[in-house]
Amino acid sequence: MTTFAPAPHVPVSHVDPFGLDILEDPLPFQADLRDAGPVVYLDRYEVFAMGRYEQVHAALTDWQGFQSAAGVGLSNFRYEKPWRPPSLLLEADPPHHDAPRSVLSKVLGPRALQKLRASWLVDAEVLVDQVLESATEFDAVTRLAAAFPLRVFPDAVGIPDAGRENLLPYGDHLFNAFGPVNSLVEKGAPRIGELSGWVNAQCTRDALSEDGFGAQIWAAADRGDITYEQAPLIVRSLLSAGVDTTVNGLAAVLYAFASHPDQWARVRANPMLARTAFDEAVRWESPVQTFFRTATRDIEVGGTLIPDGHKILMFLGAANRDPRRWENPDAFDLSRNPSGHVGFGMGIHQCVGQHVARLESEALLTALVARVKTIEFTGTPRRHLNNTLRSWESVPVRVQLG
Template identity: 80%
Template sequence: MTTFVSSTDVPVSNADPFGPDILDNPLPFQSELRDVGPVVYLDRYDVFAMGRYEQVHAALTDWQGFQSAAGVGLTNYLYEKPWRPPSLLLETDPPHHDAPRAVLSKILGPRALSRLLVSWLADAEDLVDSVLEAGTEFDAVTELAEAFPLRVFPDAVGIPDEGRDKLLPYGDHLFNTFGPANSLVEKGAPRIAEIAGWVDAQCARNMLSDDGFGAQIWAAADRGDITYEQAPLVVRSLLSAGVDTTVNGLAALLHGLARYPEQWARLRAAPETLARTAFDEAVRWESPVQTFFRTATRDMRVGGATIPQGRKILMFLGAANRDPRRWENPDDFDLARNPSGHVGYGMGIHQCVGQHVARLESEALLRALAARVESIELAGTAKRRLNNTLRSWESIPVEIRPR
């Protein structure tokens, strides 16, 4: 990263955080970003950036100063039209954010989800058994991290079986569009109209089962908690952000456990108590959502710098989650750590409303694995899938020894 001090005492960088080299290995750039200062100006995109935990956490929790309603990507909705209707969860602020958030918080709360644990454990056991029957070497991404969420989450939402293979490319393109219009966005463009049309169609009341999350969202519209116009957009929020993030969180978790055999042994000894801690540590360590933008609602003073009103701020969640000012030995995957407070789910009123669903999926899968697998090791080189926003995986070859 090339930097210099400008006349306003804000370090300036000409680095491209959305370039393939940094997307493939963001850690050196993120380390330098943190070291240079609390705020850096990225002249390539005319945006400000934060990589330290203190400033990222503060911006995430200050929705009055750093708004989401202008978009959580590079596109500034104050001046540009978004390619799809904005998310009622991610891309609105109070008061427009309040009702949809309250509805989903109740539907996806820990108490409401507890009824799913037994059935998801059975699903996880069935999946793991079928994977192990096929052999001891397999791809942890396709066979577990992708397969399990795609098996249980669409059922929980209540969408039909046909077409579920579109969910991953839809999420991949959506998260790419939060960055610049580069080759990653161009790659998904030819199919996005078809895929987005399919996703939108699944959000209609008549497409959903009678007992899933989607039906509960429409029932909230019947009660007047949200409007009928809002209901399909709230369902769409689940399908947009509820799959890829969990898939990559599970992939990061399995990669961490394969790289650190002592942590797998620790997890196997107490899966009921450590499963959710392990997933949160993986989300801190790898941060499936690496970046999100906010927009200054007024001239904001941060770390001695002034961010002018209406300007975009790129928050590096992944950098904040490895900030040594906040975490001891942040580059280690360590289940003895208390990872609470990480910003991998965001923070404040826009914190991921589906995080309890992701934790439950992780708990079910880890408990099934812990009961059946003695050891798990890397069997080859893991490969990344580049995405402008996600820390994503193409494949993680592993070899296991059954119990």
Template identity: 75%
Template sequence: MTATVPTGTTAPTSDVDPFSHDVLEDPLPMHAALREAGPVVFLSRYDVFALARYDDVHAALVNWQDFQSSAGVGLSNFRYEEPWRPPSLLLEADPPRHDAPRRVLQKVLGPRALRRLRDGWAADADALVDEVLSRGTSFDAVADLAATFPLRVFPDAVGIPQDGREKLLPYGDHAFNAFGPANDLVARGAPRVAELSAWVNAQCQRDVLAPTGFGADIWAASDRGDITPEQAPLVVRSLLTAGVDTTVHGISAILHSFATHPDQWRRLREEPSLARVAFDEAVRLESPVQTFFRTATTEVRIGDVVIPEGRKILMFLAAANRDPRRWADPDRFDLSRDPSGHVGFGMGIHQCVGQHVARLEAESILTALARRVSTIELDGPPVRHHNNTLRAFERLPVRVALD
């Protein structure tokens, strides 16, 4: 079925709702249908152009000149609509406004900082795994590991106080829901938006943050003139918005992948150095961040379709990460694969600046588990958590055997 798009060219069209609960529960059939329909599919329900094939998604991600982020990476178009909060200086900005904050964060989250954290995070992961296993060999891998570990170590690294950290997850959940349409998922979080936003904004202030940590380093960058004092709290906010939920869901994805691929768990135990490859392969397979939008700054031709200036495109990162044109046996979790080209962290200048932090968190947990656990398997049906942007588990019951 085709529809005439505003430029007079034709594109396959679909009335699928990518944000419906049926699709959020199992998006894979929709992804396959979009990939097979063509390089560009017009989504009539939301009046946007969808990209689901790897090559096209990758090309759009790196082409910030023609597909801007500053008009919003959600369905809302900031050219005409007021955002619900000040736009992110990392995610919702383009050069030159984007450049200085990103340079600061790249340095703050660089190799030297991660080397300082490695031993402490490994010890924290060992302690958490021992604590969980002391209670029994059946547990919820989301509540007990994936959601607990990032909330222990990452806020410490940023330098925010202990009190109130439980607010980070619902705040991030709403922020990622808000990239989609104003549906029931957005309405669910709306009553707490003011409270959660006020709390997060307060944590970004210099006098609240610890004297050492990522937050203090960002404020020090403003003292040097690398960014302005007005930008500093927004850069800290970017860490607190995007640095917790996504890592929680990434760790959940890797634990689910191993629970459903026991041969790969055996391989990890034999080769612990594969922990980071395993995390990236799980991010490819599950794509905790499923989608992002961009806005065309000019007429852009993709295949036979011209996307008009000012129109939104919806990039299905998850569909690209399972595109058989790019990946052999894409639905398999395979530690023999080189997953490094996946777009689960984005690509180009807007690629996730904190991805190495997430890898270190996942590596810490996997290494601690691999030393103690000989097998890991599902102990009941997993329960999904629906979000307009994120692929997540609400519960992940597992059963392990110990050495």
């Protein structure tokens, strides 16, 4: 692709949104991006950016105009070879996207989750009891937000216990790789061959239990709903996107409650708010901050012409705090209806596992609500930087039981 200059009226930003300082605190940049206009040109990467809710939502739902098949990261698969076989869910469009999506939607559907609900509620109670019996001061990320998904979700998929510690570093590199090749990508590069090999090995039929999500995906291949070549890639999608995003969503809601004790009191008074709390935390923190699309033709958005083949960077986090869409958007507020947030995407590529994440959050928060009166910080929370994800490295808290 030759060097491109946008039309003179298009606002241009020289800021690197993947700079470590921006990743540490993206909110001021995102506010500037929204204020600059509906579409802004990021000259460092020669991509168009959208930070307002209206344009982000429209791009997410227009798969014909803004394709995923050219990659949902900075790399453009029209011109570059992907570092791994593309995801059949994230990095494919109809018709190639249809069968895998249909199979996974059934595997992760309401009937399957209803079977898991009772056992996950018990698992959450056991974990919370273990944590609280040992201490009332602990790291909410490592002891709860990361521990619970790594406890229940791989079991549901049907992978063995050995090697599960590989899931988070693999996912961390995967989401870093959607951005530019910066220090975060370089940090994960030495191990990615080893980690990818382990993940791929878990996706084979022989590695999976007979009653998990993975086995159901292979059964779909037996029925002819998908091909045998597609089956391991669909299992890989579960292991790639089903852990890190949930860990970060749980960390977000726990951080939100520690920083908003009045909202924790509301959930204690009305535990039915637990589900609303998770979605409000996903809106407020946006664990998935960005995704790319590629224009399939010359498309005009907000008075800006985006040429065919150009990358578009959608700032989901900015859209979820757009005051044009949300009243008092910087507040974590359980009186708000957060439905419509784009934290799980939107349209045909909306996160197929979002209901799994909601169930995990419901189970964990239900166990905490029954035992914990207050949550407060005992130190300064620390971010874990990632090119795509808004993550916490550590959220040290003290709880009062009651």
